[in-house]
Amino acid sequence: MKLNTDFMIKTFLAALKGIPVTLEITVVTLLLSAPIAFFMALKRLHKKGIGSRITAGYVSFVRGTPIVLQILFLYSLLPSLLNYLLNRVLELDFDVFGVPPILYAFAVFGLNTTAVLSEVFRSALLTVGHGQMEAAISVGLSRRQAYLRIIIPQAMVSALPNICNTTVNLLKSTSLAFMMTVKDIMAIAKVQAAYGYNYIEAYLVVLLIYILLCTLVQLLFKAVERYLSSYKKLVTC
Amino acid sequence: MLEVKDIHKSYSGNEILKGVSLKVEKGDIIVILGPSGSGKTTLLRCLNFLERAEKGSIDFDGIHTEFKSATGHQINEIRKRTGFVFQNYNLFANKTALQNVTEGLIVARKVPKKEAVDRAKQALDKVGLSDRYDYYPSQLSGGQQQRVGIARAIAVNPDVILFDEPTSALDPELVGEVLNVMKSLAEEGATMVVVTHEMGFAQDVASRVVFMDGGTIVEEGTPHEIFSRPRDPRTIQFLRRILREDYEYSI
Ligand SMILES: Nc1ncnc2c1ncn2[C@@H]1O[C@H](COP(=O)(O)OP(=O)(O)OP(=O)(O)O)[C@@H](O)[C@H]1O
Ligand SMILES: [Mg+2]
Numbered sequence: 492m493k494l495n496t497d498f499m500i501k502t503f504l505a506a507l508k509g510i511p512v513t514l515e516i517t518v519v520t521l522l523l524s525a526p527i528a529f530f531m532a533l534k535r536l537h538k539k540g541i542g543s544r545i546t547a548g549y550v551s552f553v554r555g556t557p558i559v560l561q562i563l564f565l566y567s568l569l570p571s572l573l574n575y576l577l578n579r580v581l582e583l584d585f586d587v588f589g590v591p592p593i594l595y596a597f598a599v600f601g602l603n604t605t606a607v608l609s610e611v612f613r614s615a616l617l618t619v620g621h622g623q624m625e626a627a628i629s630v631g632l633s634r635r636q637a638y639l640r641i642i643i644p645q646a647m648v649s650a651l652p653n654i655c656n657t658t659v660n661l662l663k664s665t666s667l668a669f670m671m672t673v674k675d676i677m678a679i680a681k682v683q684a685a686y687g688y689n690y691i692e693a694y695l696v697v698l699l700i701y702i703l704l705c706t707l708v709q710l711l712f713k714a715v716e717r718y719l720s721s722y723k724k725l726v727t728c
Numbered sequence: 729m730l731e732v733k734d735i736h737k738s739y740s741g742n743e744i745l746k747g748v749s750l751k752v753e754k755g756d757i758i759v760i761l762g763p764s765g766s767g768k769t770t771l772l773r774c775l776n777f778l779e780r781a782e783k784g785s786i787d788f789d790g791i792h793t794e795f796k797s798a799t800g801h802q803i804n805e806i807r808k809r810t811g812f813v814f815q816n817y818n819l820f821a822n823k824t825a826l827q828n829v830t831e832g833l834i835v836a837r838k839v840p841k842k843e844a845v846d847r848a849k850q851a852l853d854k855v856g857l858s859d860r861y862d863y864y865p866s867q868l869s870g871g872q873q874q875r876v877g878i879a880r881a882i883a884v885n886p887d888v889i890l891f892d893e894p895t896s897a898l899d900p901e902l903v904g905e906v907l908n909v910m911k912s913l914a915e916e917g918a919t920m921v922v923v924t925h926e927m928g929f930a931q932d933v934a935s936r937v938v939f940m941d942g943g944t945i946v947e948e949g950t951p952h953e954i955f956s957r958p959r960d961p962r963t964i965q966f967l968r969r970i971l972r973e974d975y976e977y978s979i
Contacts, residue, residue: 622818625778626877629812630832630884631804640835641820648822 499692502683506696509676510704516593516665516675520600521658528608535613546609553606558599558664565599566592566671596668600661607657615650616642648720655712659705666701676700729754729919730888735784735795737767737774744770745781746943752888752921757914759930759951760923762940763966768923769815771940772890775921776812777803788887808837811881811889815897817873819865825852825876826861829883837884851879855909871902875909882913889913891922927970931955939963 531550534542553561574587619642627637669678677697684693730752737745744767752758760768774781774795781795788809793802820828829848833839839847852861855875865873874894881889894910895903907929914920914933924930930937930951937954939947939962947960958964 619821620816620818622814622816623820626812626814626818626820626880627831629776629778629807629810630880631807631836632832633836636835640831641822644822 494695495687495689495692498683498687498689499696502680502689502693502696503700505683506676506680506700509674509679510700512593512668512673512675513662513665513704516596516600516668516673517658517662519597520604520661520665523597523601524604524608528605529612531605531609532612532616535609536616550606550609553602558603559667559670561602562599562667562670566595569595569598592671592673593668595671596665596673599671600665600668603664604657604661607660608654611650611653611657612646615646615653618649619645644719648716651712651716651719655709655716658708658712662704662708663701666697729789731787732775733785733787735771735774735781737770737779737781744943745774747784748940748943748945750921750938750945752919754887754919755917755935756919757933757935758921758938759934759936760921760938760940761925761930761954761966766940767943768940769892772812772892772921772923776807776810776890778812808884809887811884811886813874813877813881813889813891813894815893817865817870817877817897819873819876819880821865824862824864825857825868825879828865828876829880832880832884848879848883851883852876854882854912855879856905869902870898871905874898874906878906878909878913882918888919888921891920891924893923893925895924895926925970927955939966941966 531546534540534546537543570587570590577583577585577587623641623645624634624637627641628634632640665675666677668675669681672678680693680697684690731750733749735745735748736743748767748771750758750771760771762768770779773779774784775786777798783796785792785794786806787793788806791805793806798806820831823831826845826848829851830841830844833844833847834841849858849861852858855878857872857875857879860868860872860876863872865876868876874897878889878894891910895906898906903926907926910920910922910929911933922929922934932951934951936948937951938945939954939958939960941962947954947958947963954963955967958967
């Protein structure tokens with residue numbers, strides 16, 4: 492078998508144009524998910540109330556279902572449902588089917604990432620001993636101040652490796668966005684490949700781009716981690 | 729200055745403090761002794777509202793507070809008047825020694841930064857750490873960490889400092905430096921309530937020794953009264969056991 496290198500170069504250049512879309516989905520999803528996930532993690536730490544139980548149920552539901560299935564459900568069911576709700580029940584004049592598909596991508600990946608991150612944050616908050624909270628309170632800080640100044644900064648450092656994992660996983664799963672007709676790296680490559688059945692070459696190109704992107708993300712997180720964890724210096728003398 | 733009356737505290741139906749009353753005058757050094765599980769830690773934690781007692785009251789310079797119904801404001805007032813030194817130091821791991829001490833001044837008490845830094849440095853100097861201002865807890869020995877913990881507690885000028893076994897997490901050779909710091913604080917007139925198993929410290933420094941067992945105060949008196957003429961059989965048994973351990977340890 493011989494690879495069509497001309498095609499590969501062409502596809503590579505074309506697929507590069509999908510990078511901004513892939514990154515947009517990744518970044519927007521993270522920005523949407525992180526605050527909600529953090530709030531959920533706090534809810535689950537203070538075990539009382541139904542907030543904690545609802546959160547736990549949501550997390551195990553989302554994590555227990557394949558993301559492909561979530562996409563299929565959300566993308567095929569939600570528009571019809573919304574259409575019915577908004578236009579029939581509420582009698583608004585809203586074109587549900589004109590919603591840009593990338594919004595659906597934000598929704599699906601956001602649902603998943605929120606669930607994963609809430610677990611990440613929860614265990615990170617647990618790594619900071621309760622004793623530091625008590626010490627903060629005993630010198631007069633409020634709980635809120637203690638969280639903001641003492642607990643969260645440390646929890647974030649210990650969460651970074653897991654946040655990095657989550658980000659890499661998210662970045663990779665955005666390649667499913669083509670199912671929702673989003674024009675990301677994967678979608679562009681597939682279209683290119685379809686002209687002359689050069690699927691192998693197209694997938695190789697996509698593979699290369701994802702490896703590059705994921706490596707970059709990991710390097711970025713390493714740098715941030717090194718910067719933030721300066722207080723963990725070892726005894727030098 | 730400080731008087732607690734009839735503290736009761738249970739955990740899931742299990743009564744741990746069964747009506748403890750304690751009076752502390754300015755300049756008192758009260759050492760609390762007692763076997764493991766007798767409720768010493770719980771007592772200190774209730775005083776600082778780290779746990780909420782179900783019954784009892786605390787009078788601080790004539791200000792009366794019921795544990796059960798204390799408001800957030802009342803709790804803050806009492807916490808402002810008390811410092812707490814923890815068995816496991818509980819230093820803020822993401823802050824330097826200096827920042828550990830300034831935190832309560834700047835954030836909680838709104839002391840201007842420059843003044844806070846000066847006061848924090850004084851406190852650290854007092855515990856012998858003038859050369860460790862910018863070290864993180866992970867760069868300090870256990871004894872040094874506990875001394876930062878003491879500096880953090882005294883910097884806010886509390887009326888009384890509560891110590892919960894401040895030396896029991898330390899290697900034996902580091903115990904002395906922490907006890908010396910506490911001794912010099914006592915000589916300067918600080919008011920302290922100290923839970924410890926260091927009998928030497930109790931004998932030398934305490935103005936009053938309190939012996940607790942099973943969630944009540946069994947006996948209290950001067951160090952001389954408790955160590956030379958204990959009356960209650962539980963005190964006698966406890967002292968015999970602990971002094972024997974000390975003796976065996978020293979040979
Ligand atoms: N958060 C808690 N939940 C349930 N039980 C507790 C809790 N904290 C303490 N206890 C119980 O209360 C009792 C007294 O505990 P406390 O820590 O006050 O003892 P102590 O006198 O400080 O003992 P030690 O010398 O070992 O430190 C123990 O039996 C302990 O099991
Ligand atoms: Mg204890």
